[in-house]
Amino acid sequence: MVDAVVIGGGPGGYVCAIRIAQLGKSVALVEKENLGGTCTNWGCIPTKAMLTSAHLYTEIDEKSKRLGIDTSGLGYDLKRIMSHMNRTITMSRKGIEHLLKKNGVDFYNDVAEIKDAGHVLLKNHGKTLETRNIVIAAGSEPSIFKPFSEIEGIWTSNDVFQMEEMPESLVIVGGGVIGVEFATFFSSFGVKTTIIELADHILPYEDRDVADDIRKSLTRQGVEIIERTKVTEVEKDECIFVLNAEGEQELSVQAEKVLVAVGRRPYITEDVRKLGLEIERGVVTNSRMQTNIKGIYAIGDIRAGMMLAHVASYEGIVAAHNIAGEVMEMDYSAVPSIIFSNPEVGSTGIKEDDVEDMERVIIAKFPLSANGRARTVLENTGFVKVIADKENGKVLGMSIVSPSATELIMEGVIAVRNGLTVEELENSIHPHPTLSETVLGALEGVNGMSIHI
Template sequence: MIEFDIAVIGGGPGGYVAAIRAAQQGACVCLIERDKVGGTCLNRGCIPTKALYSTALLLQRIKNSASHGIRAENLDFDFAQAARRKDEVVEKLVGGVEQLLKGNGVDIFRGEASLEGTGKVKIRSKDVVGHIRAKNIILATGSVVARPETLPIDGKNVLTSNEILAIKELPKSLLVIGGGYIGCEFASIFSAMGTEVTIVEQLPAILARSDRQAVREVEKTLKEQGVTIHTGTSVEALETAEGKVTARISGGRELSVEKVLVAVGRVPNTEGLGLEEAGVRTERGAVVVDEGMRTSAEGIFAIGDVTNIIQLAHVASYQGGIAVANALGGDRRADYRVVPSTIFTLPEIGQVGLTEEDCKEKGLEVKVGRFSYQASSKALCDGEPRGLVKVVAAKEDGTILGASIVGEEASALIAEVAVAMQEKMSAARLGEVIHSHPTLPEMIMEAAEDVGDSAVHKPGRGGRKTERVNKA
C-alpha cells in the first residue's frame, strides 16, 4: 500500500493549493479528485461565470458607447460563441493547474475517496478500488448547490448554477430564485445579454450581507436593464409544460418564463466521505475544525466550503496553507478579520471588513468617509461615473474597520484597503499615501481623507469663511 505524508481529498482552490504548498516543503503528496482539478470554482463556478461576466461587461460598454462617438446600432451578439470562449478559458486554466501539480511532484488519483480508519483512504474509480495510507489527510471536498425539495429541478428548464453554465442558447426569459450574490451575478450577465430577467428573493432586500448604499447602485443598473425585482417574496410552485415554466409566487401572482435558475445557496459536500466512522465531527452538515483547520480526528484536517466558515475560493486557499503548515508540525491559526470579497454584478461590489450597518448592529462608534465615482477624473474619462467608495473607521483612533466599493474595478480596488487593514493602518495614514493621477485608486485616498473631513475633491468640506473686518 502506498504511503504519503499528506493526502488531499478534493482538487479545488483549497485542495490543489494545499497539495502544492505541501510539495513545496518537501512532503510526499497525493491529491484525489473525482472530476477535473480546479473544483467547482474553476469548472462550474467563479471562472466560467466571470468569463461570461466579461462578455456582458464588454457588451454593456459597447451599447453605451455613443458618448465616445462609437455607434453600434446594428450590434450582433452570438451567445454560442461567448459560451465557447467561456469553455476555452476553463479548459486552459484546468490544464494549467494539472501542470502545476505535476510540476511539483504531486501524484493525482482519479476517483471517489472515503476515509477508512486512521491514515487510510479508499479510492473508487469505476470498477476499480484502491487504497492508500497517509500520515495526514486534508479534506477539501467543497460544496454543492442547495436543491430545495419543493422546487422541481430537472436540469433542462429548472436549473442550478451548474446547468445554466452549460447552456448553448440564450434564453429569452429567466426567473432567478434567490437574490444573493450568485443570483444577482447571473441576473446582471443575462440581462446585459438581452434576456428578460426576474429576481425573486424571500428576504426584504437583495444582497442582504452587503452595504446598503452599494446595493442600491446595483439595483439601479438592474432595473435600467429591465430586471424586475420582487423582495419579501417566495416561489410557491413551479410547473413545466411545452418548454415553458409557470411560477406561482406569493400574493397569487404567476410568471411564465423559458428558464428558471435556482440560486438559493450552497451546502458542504460531505456525502460518502465516511466522516462518522472516522470520528470526524460535523455540525449542520459541515466539518467542524479549530483555528488550525484540525478536525476532531487525529491527523485529519479540513479546509474550504466543507467547513462552511466562509464560502470563498481564496479563503479555501488560505486555509490550505494553514492546514499544511500544521500537518507538517507547525502551529498556525486562521485569522478571518481581513477577508476581501467581490460580487461581479454590473457594477461590481468589493467589500472587506465591517459594513456601516455591521458597525451599527455592534454598537461601534465610527466615522465614515465617502467618495463618489462622479468626482473621479479617471472614472469620468472611462465613462463609468456610477459608484461609490466608502471607508469605515473607528471614531476613537481612525483605525480602518472596513470598506465597501461599488463601481468600475471595485474587485481590484478593494485589495488596497485589505492591505491597509492587515497592517492596521488608520484612515489618516492611508490618505497620506501618494496615489498616481489620474487613476481610480485615488478614490481610496479621497475616501480615507474624508474620514477626517479633509478630502480635497469632495464639495462641501470647506473650513470657516473668512470675514472681512473694516477698520475704522
C-alpha cells in the same frame, strides 16, 4: 506511507497539496472529476468568462456613440461566448495539472473513500494509500429543494454553463452573489430577467447602500427585482414555468427558464460521516483547520463557512503549514467579498449594517461621480465607503461599488488585515487620474477634509 492525502482538487485542495510539497513533505491529491473543483469548472472561472463578454457588450452598446465610435450592427454569438468559457476552463485545468507535476504532487484521478484516519482507498485503482494526515476538501454542490426539486427542467448554476441557446425570459430565485451575477449576464443580452429574493434586499450580506446602487444598475438594464418575497409554488405549463410567490402581496411570474441561485451546500459523503467527525452545517474545525479527529483536516466549502475560493485556498495554506509541523491559524478579519456585477462590488472588514455602536466609528463615503477617471470612462454609479475607528483611526472596513472594485478592494484588505490607519493610507500617494483616487477621497472624508467633494 505519505505525509498527507488531500481529497478534492479544487482551489482549497490543490493549493494545499502544492504547499505541503513545497514544505518538503510527501503528498497525494485525489480528485474524482476535473481538477479545479467548482471554482474552475462550475463557478468562478466560467462565470467570469461569460461576464467578460457581457460587460464588453454592454460597454459598446451603452457608450460607443458618446465616445465617437460607430458600432452599427452590434450583435453577439452565444456559441462563441461559450467557446471562450470552455477554453478558459480547459486552460485552467491544464495549468493546475502542470503545477502539481512541477511540485512533485502525486495526482490520482479517482474516487477516494476514507477508511480511517490513516488510510484512503482509491476505488477505481483498488489501491489503498497509507498516510499520516488527511485533508478533506470535497467542496460543495448547488442547493435545490422543494418545490424546485420536484419540477423537471429547473436550472441550477451548473446548467447555465451547458446551455445551447439564450432563453427569452428567466426568473432567478435568489438575489445573492450568484443570482446578481447571472442577472447581469442575461440582462446584458436582452433576456427579460426577474430576480425574486426572500431577504429585505438583494445582496443581503452587503450593506443596503451597496445593494441599492446595484439594484438601480440592474433596473436600468431591464431587470425586475422583487424583494421580501418567497416562491411557494412552481408549475410547468408546456414550455413556460409559472411561479407563485407571496410577500407584501401575492403574485405570479412566468418565464421560459427558472434558475435557482440560493447558494451551495457542503458535499459530505457517507465515508466522511462515518468517521465520527463533528458536523454541524459543515465539518467543524479549529483555526488550524484541524477536525476533532487527530490527523484529519477540513478546508473550503465542506466547512460551510465562507464559501469563497480564495478562502478555501488560504485555509489550504494554513492546513499545509500545520501538517508540516508549524503553527499557523486562520484570520477571517479581512476576507474580501467580491461581486462581478456591473458596476462591480468589493467589500472587506466590518459592514456599516453590523456596527453596534455608531459612536465609536466614523463612516465616510466618496461618490464615483466626483472622480476624474470615472468621468473619462462615462461611469457615475458607485462609491467608496470607509469605516474607521474614531479613537485610533484604524480602518475597520471598506465597501466599493465601482468598475474594477474587485481589484480596488485590495487596498482595504491590506489596511484591515494589518491594522493600518486612515492617515497611513491617505499619506500614500495615489496615482492620478485613476479610480483608486475614490478610495483616497473616502479616506480624506473620515477627517472631514475631502478635497474633491
